[in-house]
Amino acid sequence: MMKFVKYTGFPVLCGIVLGMMIASLTKNVSALSWLSFGLNFGMTSPLVLDLKLINLTFGVTVSLNIATIICITLCLIVAKYIYKR
Secondary structure, three states: OHHHHHHHHHHHHHHHHHHHHHHHHOOOOOOOHHHHOEEEEEOOOOEEEEOOOOEEEEOOEEEEEHHHHHHHHHHHHHHHHHHHO
16 A cells, blocks of 8 residues: 555645646746646535534535646656656
């Protein structure tokens, strides 16, 4: 399990963070605005379970854009070469 986190999980998380940051930074730049094009899907309104003692709220939304896909791919390729050593 730790190998999966080290070789796949951590690079994917880094790619998601970098991709979202790049997409938000290039959103207003006309030549690079295509990097922020993407889809948002998931639950638009959260599911609320009220048990009077405890109130649980469930909701999942995934935001996927071109910059995130590119950064995840690059981070996995870089991690493959780094961890090969």
